[in-house]
Amino acid sequence: MSYVMTVTQNMWLSLGVVVFCWELVKAAETGVFPDFTLHGEYILGGLFEVHRINAVLPTEYRQPETLQCHRFDFLPGIFQHVQVMRFAVEEINNSSTLLPNVKLGYEIFDYCSDTQNIMSALDFLSSKGSVPVNKSSPYEPKVISVTGPFGSTQTITVAPLFMSNLIPMVTHGATSVQLSSKQRFPSFFRTVPSDEFQVKAIVHLLQELGWNWVAFIGGDNDYSRDALKKFSEEIKDANICLAYQETIPNNISKIPNLFEKLDNLNISVVIVFANQEFVVPFIEKAIEKNVHKMWIASETWSLSQELMKKEGIDTVGTILGVTIGGIKTLQGFEEFVHHSMARESRTACSNESLAGAEDTCNQECSECRTVDPKSIFDEDPTFRFPIYSAVYAVAHALHTILQCGPKGCNQSQSVYPYMVTEALKKVKFDLFNQSVEFDEHGDPPAHYDIVYWDWSSRCHKIIGAYHAGIFDINDTYIHWKRRRMVPELRCSAECKKGHKRVRTGYHACCFDCLMCTEGSYINYTADPYNCNKCKTEEWSSNGSTSCKKRLLVYLRHKEPLSAGILFSASFILLSSVAIIALFACKYDTPVVKSAGGNMCFFMLSCLCLSSISVFFYVGRPNHAHCVLRNPAFAVFYTGCMSCLAVRSFQIVCIFKMASRLPKAYDYWVKHNGQWVAIASAVAIQLFLCGLWLGIDGPRPMNTPIAMEIVIDCSLGNTYLFGTIFVFLGLLSVACFIFAYMGTDLPKSYNEGKSITFCLLIFYISWTMYLTVRLTLKGKYPTAMNAVSVLCILLGILLGYFFPKCYIIIFKPDHNTSAYFQTAIQSYTIQSNM
Secondary structure: OOHHHHHHHHHHHHHHHHHHHHHHHHHHOOOOOOOEEEEOOOEEEEEEOOOOOOOOOOOOOOOOOOOHHHEEEEOHHHHHHHHHHHHHHHHOOOOOOOOOOOOEEEEEEEEOOOOOOOOHHHHHHHHHEEOOOOOOOOOOOOOOEEEEEOOOOHHHHHHHHHOOOOEEEEEEOOHHHHHHOOOOOOOEEEOOOOHHHHHHHHHHHHHOOOOOOEEEEEEOOHHHHHHHHHHHHHHHOOOOOOEEEEOOOHHHHHHHHHHHHHOOOOEEEEEEOHHHHHHHHHHHHHHHHHOOEHHHHHHHOOOOHHHHOOOOOOEEEEEEEEEOOOOOOOOHHHHHHHHHHHOOOOOOOOOHHHHHOOOOOOOOOHHHOOOOOOHOOOOOOOHHHHHHHHHHHHHHHHHHHHHEEOOOOOOOOOOOOHHHHHHHHOOEEEEOOOOEEEOOOOOOOOOOEEEEEEEEOOEEEEEEEOOOOEEEEEEHHHOOOOOOOOOOOOOOOOOOEEEEEEOOOOOOOOEEEEEEEOOOOEEEOOOEEEEEEEOOOOEEOOOOOOOEEEEEEOOOOHHHHHHHHHHHHHHHHHHHHHHHHHHHHHOOHHHHHHHHHHHHHHHHHHHHHHHHHHHHOOOOOHHHHOOHHHHHHHHHHHHHHHHHHHHHHHHHHHHHHHHOOHHHHHHHHEEEEEEEEHHHHHHHHHHHHHHHHHHHHHOOHHHHHHHEEEEOOOOOOOOHHHHHHHHHHHHHHHHHHHHOOOOOOOOOOOOOOHHHHHHHHHHHHHHHHHHHHHHHHOHHHHHHHHHHHHHHHHHHHHHHHHHHHHHHHOOOOOOOHHHHHHHHHHHHHHHHH
16 A cells, blocks of 8 residues: 555655646647647547657757657658557548447557657546646546557656556557556556467467577566566466577677678577567568578567568568457558548647648648658558447447437536446457457457468468467468478477487587386476386386386296196196005005005195195295295105104114114114104204294285286295205215115115105205296296295105105005015115125
8 A cells, every 4th residue: 555655655756746837838839739630519538659769869958848759760651650640530420320429539649659649548538738736626638538649658658648647548558567557557458468468369370380599688667577476477387498689789890790690590480579660670680680580570560561661671581470369450540540540630730720830840741741641541451340449449448438329429528537437347249350458457358360471472371370368370381491390399309109308508408318228217397307216016118208007927827837837836736645645555565664654644645735835836926825835845745754754864874873882772662763863853943943933934026027027926034944954955965875885784774875866856846946036037937936846745755755656556566574574684684795
């Protein structure tokens, strides 16, 4: 609130000073008079830059004086704007439906300076020749609205004078974003969109063409500065880099330095967002220096006829532009221009009361009398409809205030500017099938066309549009110089598929490319600078943009390898059961007793249970599978191995130690030493396995390997796992020692070869398993583990039990007591010799 009060106080202070100067100028008889005047019941003001200052003005003045605009360059394009306003007013005056029986008038001033022509604005504020400062009640100024000025800087400079009295300004060219602030400009309206939308259209154009290394060149005014600020905000998330920004220098000789900087930075796309007064000398220098670029033109010059007619303009490269959409042809305007210029005298001081005052009239326009009407009509048509609709918007607002109807208007109604302002906020009507209305900021709906300068036909072609946030373009109409394709104008070429960007400097558009490694991918939409790791259950190869589901790998039941393992395990199981049955039938025979008698049944039972553990190697493992694999095998195989060791030890004792240590042997036999030894070995292994399972036993684990997830059982605590199999190894060594000691025993009792064969299979199988586990990945170590178990079990069957079964079945004559006695006697005789 304090800020608003301070601004208001300063504004009124400034206004007071200006009013003082006004009175001083008036007293010196250096008045300001309208260039174009039409008397009417309601006057519309117009500020148009018919002449442009092209020289350096003095910085000091010794007396008040009015700027003589007619001394400077005449602008036919702006004079066209004047004619459009006059045409619109006269068309409304001739209308029987809009403001019937009400005559509008206008006062138009040549506004060639935003500071030294301030008297024109004060004339609009005046009421009966003076500007009241302290107003206790609303007053009626000379005009009910003001159209113009064209430029944003000019508008921002003069607007506060009208805002203080809520005199509506309906401008046709001021597009600065600042003017959308209703706090600063409460009675400001415009019939051209804000630069916010024009900048968005340019950004969309750059994105559509894939250009991201650009320069922004502007003029030294609010129009360019505000656009640059907005452009910098818009490109933050658009992957566009502003490589260079510069203001077109007033000193034309310095423009080539700007071109040199563009070349040094390798910039091919140049956005020229400036008024035509800055652009014309800039492009002329580009023609002179043979500069070839991709130019993006703002709406102020995108349809410039003056530049299109320049000799050599086609050498500067490709020009694309953004222009106000929906350019309309004003029916009757051309005839109006020819007719009005033929009938009227263009003497600025046309008011009879000013006879003899030509020394003080600053609105003289000698060129206005001699300019060719056709050249006026052929000027850039971009802003004809905005001016035309601005006048009509005021007329519709006035139509509402006066409560006009078919029978006429209520002309007894007093009309104050603030009323027109309020009515303008609610205005909505159609002109040439285009809606005219204003949003809460006083801005119209944004609608732009994208134009292309076609050198072959020397015309502007509409190739796209931007409306309501939707961008559409057909670039096939553009004649690209090289390969008839859209050129890639970027700081760095886009990375190949599956590569991430590695920034090489300050700008995000400049980068190197690095391939994403396997197990990672890149999502360009979310983050083009980082490779993302795939989830555990996913995988990707080098240079991927997405991850794929890993294949779950384990020994499935339908695989041939699994079928072989299950068949072998079933064979061992059935064979063990069959041998148990055979030994049970032949229990009293010497072969069964020499094999261990009851001990054989325990061994075969352990073989059966060990073979059952193999079944749990096939299928997707769970916790139960993991417990019933190696731990179960270790316990049951310990039973088998301890039986073999004890059996070998017993045979050695019977033939070699019983006579030497009879008491020890008797104690062993009397207290069932063989079963104690077997139970002790199994108990130790049970304890170790229980400790292993209790601390950190095997459990299911998922091991990602490339495109696969191997589902297997972990080893758990490797120290305890190693201890368990070291214990098995010690048993096997003991078994081997006892078997070796019995190599000279009778053939019927000599188990050395069989046991040695079993142990060799044991060592070879586990060596192969460990080798495969350390060298291969996937399901093969699991399969090799199952195969090694099968080989060990088959080794016992083939090496120990099958020979005995062979004798029982095929050589029954060797399975007699007499045969065994003969073998013992032969051994005794040989031992005594």
